[in-house]
Amino acid sequence: MIKKHLTKILVTVIAVAAIFFFKACGGGGEEKVSLNVGGEDINAVIEDRDLTPEDVLAAVKTFLPTGKYDEYLLFASGGHSGQVLVIGVPSMRLLKVIGVFTPEPWQGWGFSKETKEILHAADYDGQELTWGDTHHPALSETDGDYDGQFLFINDKANARVAVIDLRDFETKQIIKNPLSLSDHGGTMVTPNTEWIIEGGQYGMPWSGEYASLDDYNEKYKGMVTFWKFDREKGRINTEESFAMELPPYWQDITDAGKLVSEGWVFQNSFNTELATGGIEEGNPPFEAGASQRDMDYLHVIHLKKAAELFKAGKTVKINGFNVLTLETSIKEGILYFIPEPKSPHGVDVSPDGNYIVVSGKLDPHATVYSFKKIKDAIDNGKIKEKDPYGVPILDYDAVLEAQVELGLGPLHTQFDPDGYAYTSLFLESAVARWALGGEWTKKNGKEPWKLVDKISIHYNVGHLVTAEGDNIHPDGKYLVSLNKWAIDRFTNVGPLLPQNFQLIDIGNTDGQMQRLYDMPIGIGEPHYAQMIKADKIKAWDVYPEIGWDPGTQSKSPYGVLAGEERVKRTGNTVEVWMSAVRSHYTPERVEVRKGDKVIWHITNVERAKDATHGFTVPGYNFNLSLEPGETQTVEFVADKQGVFPFYCTEFCSALHLEMAGYFLVKP
């Protein structure tokens, strides 16, 4: 078959082959290399599929043979799918979609009594919430490095935070922020996961309060919440958590300090113009109104001291929650502002904790602040002025370390171990690699604070992530560009396009970055992701004991062993204790009267890996997923009469279709 690029590729392949040819034979020669495997010529396949040598290199760098494991796991927010995506790197294969804010029947998530309780513990004002807009996942850390134990993620749409246990990759807790309905700046963790940070976004009066937009400046609030994480229990302790009131700027992303800057938190903001929109009334729309000033405010928060103030009883109760008022924070000297270029998005602390990198998306630079200089400015009162709310503003020039010109629309930055930073350029559709200065110059040997390489991506990257790239020990190697638009990258699957995760090899810091792989994301729009060394995660194969409740990570009082199954009627309540094993349920027949309340416990009594069973009763709208050892419960009123053949929804054996039974509801 003649392909349009055949000539070019043939020449390239021949040229490539010639390197060896010359070496071996010491002379000219233009014959192709023939790489024969089982009667097939690899080069013929390469030609037929129009692959360039760069493509072949990318293919062998990403292909994972059957049964071999990925080196890294990427935990990506699932955006407005409400879920978390788990992706192997470098193969870029989607290993699991974890149900978080949206009910997910494959996992039985949000259908059993146990998981409903977790999901709906964070409903809002009587409103059942069945979706979320996940933004920023945060892996738990020990001493500033990922420890592979927990994952946290926020729901921007309703201001919630979820806790996922990485022993079974299931959601264990969802918390509703009591103050706000908007939380873009979460989640991030402190270096030992003492605190999970949830920063707000759009200014609003405290939840449930009405205030006219005319009173925006006085009655609308900003906030950042610090959730105390109890690692032993694997849960957030809301009683020991607190928030800080902030001016009603629109706070954006946060990052926790590390090493020298540990105990401090940095948070961007925009709309320091205090615009309130109203295009329909002739006002400038938010996109213009919130972009007037050249500078917004980086919030510098002394979290360690804030926590001490909270312990010392300096908080007040708002909506039943502990809040440090703005007045207290100013008075106690735990909140400072620094001017930062217009409409910033990312704030990222360097691995050594020395530098805070901010990218103003309407400014072509990465702006780098020195923590030492910030500390010095605070300690020595280098305050130029105060904002209208009385927050001291540090002298920009006094705390600035460098400005690095990168390109159009810089957003987010991550790091490698060799003294390089990587910044996404949204408008330019590129990723920039640039050299850190200071002590890092010894490592990278480059001119400090300078762009060294840039690579085009497809298209319009928001966040990017490098391997362990926001840890104190980043790995480098791989970068994933979380591209927002795919446009022409994939086969057309209708007007709603997948996003595009592009895997980039950043291992060769003396040479250029190399695009390796395009991964379409056809479920939700991921925002941020974190990439952890896969062997740090010690997930369970099966649950520790038969009768396990994953919701509490302990034995369920409702579990049964084989032989203990039973049905018990008490008045109008019928309680069932059922077992599931390949390939039958016990009991197989359950009969009730219409109107009875049914409480149905099911235990998978298997101990073999992958021996999962499902359970559904048609017409009653639930599906359970019972992993080996797991016990789950469904409760419902038998309000529909008739015969309902229940069955195992997970193909569990050759006789899986026979794993069924009858639920009969007598009129």
Added chain:
Amino acid sequence: MIKKHLTKILVTVIAVAAIFFFKACGGGGEEKVSLNVGGEDINAVIEDRDLTPEDVLAAVKTFLPTGKYDEYLLFASGGHSGQVLVIGVPSMRLLKVIGVFTPEPWQGWGFSKETKEILHAADYDGQELTWGDTHHPALSETDGDYDGQFLFINDKANARVAVIDLRDFETKQIIKNPLSLSDHGGTMVTPNTEWIIEGGQYGMPWSGEYASLDDYNEKYKGMVTFWKFDREKGRINTEESFAMELPPYWQDITDAGKLVSEGWVFQNSFNTELATGGIEEGNPPFEAGASQRDMDYLHVIHLKKAAELFKAGKTVKINGFNVLTLETSIKEGILYFIPEPKSPHGVDVSPDGNYIVVSGKLDPHATVYSFKKIKDAIDNGKIKEKDPYGVPILDYDAVLEAQVELGLGPLHTQFDPDGYAYTSLFLESAVARWALGGEWTKKNGKEPWKLVDKISIHYNVGHLVTAEGDNIHPDGKYLVSLNKWAIDRFTNVGPLLPQNFQLIDIGNTDGQMQRLYDMPIGIGEPHYAQMIKADKIKAWDVYPEIGWDPGTQSKSPYGVLAGEERVKRTGNTVEVWMSAVRSHYTPERVEVRKGDKVIWHITNVERAKDATHGFTVPGYNFNLSLEPGETQTVEFVADKQGVFPFYCTEFCSALHLEMAGYFLVKP
């Protein structure tokens, strides 16, 4: 770095290289080929990553460079996720998860008024259904080949059928079966998509009726439903649809006849033992009780004649639906049984329509029936006996064409253009290639009805699919093995494991099949899939006009152009007509009183591809996805007071975070 298999691979690579080396230099020599790309040696990567030459071949056969498109699209059921998965072949990348039976917020599916109406049109007896168990997708066909226009899929858990339009990859219609709550044997289509077949599974009295299991033989029913598809409207016409009552065996998969057998439908069954379970009462469990007999019954249905009988008024109304009673079907000669080996799963008609292949999962053979012989047996009354319900049973020996010994646990069969069939072997974890006989022998040149090749897979394959493999013109080339268990294939992501789709190259029919790629499926458990040539699908880039309602695929009465936005109060109802464009909404402020009913229409007035906007009001539990041109509506009661900052949930520009506004609910 020293890898454990380094020596073996080096030797292999050297041996491969040597082919060229000998050719070029005419002598010995053991130097490695150096394939240098941009300063990097491809072979060094291959060695470092432990890739065998077979792996490299698989890598270059599956890798797709950025911007190149997959040759095929695989439409896979998402199993108990309730959705449909769209996957590119050969890259095995998940391009989209289509929301079908489960609400999916990224797509706004099940959150807007328009999509809620579609989703909940098929609720059951007042019960809202928010999940499904999708089993068998069926692409629409013209003259027996996929035409790329529509996709149908069933929900086994509640007996529903969905219609997806492949212009925008969205669900347009969901139908509840009025007779049953169990439908494993759907969906399949007739060669011109006149009928969508929905076969039942577990016997039950007609929906809503109670009958004791003691009365199983008399009062429980089987069924197959034929939904009339109106291609012009892109919808099922329920009035022109009908069902056939069947004995209460557990009907399984169906397939429609094609070419010579067009107008006929074939359907497996099991549990012809009429077992009713009851292990808890000392009865044999279903897995044993339903596996006693050596033979079950292949149902042979004369659909063409059944449709004529329906038109002639021979149906009765049951639950308001048109049903041909078993008595009528027997009397009119449109239903016959053929003995088929024990507990069959798949029934598949060969591309020429001549052969019906059945696999009894507890029998090591593929059993092949000749349509010609079946027709002859019917026409000439070769009836050996009748079943207890009076259905005539054709003489097994008279209609049998061949039995092909394949291996353990054969389930499903697909075809290629060269006269080969491919059958999944569940218990053996393998795929068998075998030669068809009859006229096909001229094509394949092999001994008829014989196994020719077998390949191991990982692990336990249910369905398999070949490219256009159940069409009258199969393409061959690729086969995907839909493996049910992954066990050790992927990095451990907790006790609930992904499934494993394995891509297999079946292009070389003179040689062996070759495993190319393992794709983890981390969302739901797919059952069946169909693989269509990608260029057959003509999906839209954007909606045809501004103000488009995808639910009706026509202009919405609620769309607006820029400048037509407005808010109107009528009593306690506030109606909003809003527009969305990069990067603002108009209006940006909407204020109502607590208790008001809010009807909110939003139109994306963009015309550029990929310029999608989202819309959510925090705390009110919805997200909309508005593709270019789309209009959607949400309706709710403003029962929560306060201030709700609404925003665009799709990253639409550098000023996307500024695409926001305020919804105020005054006490």
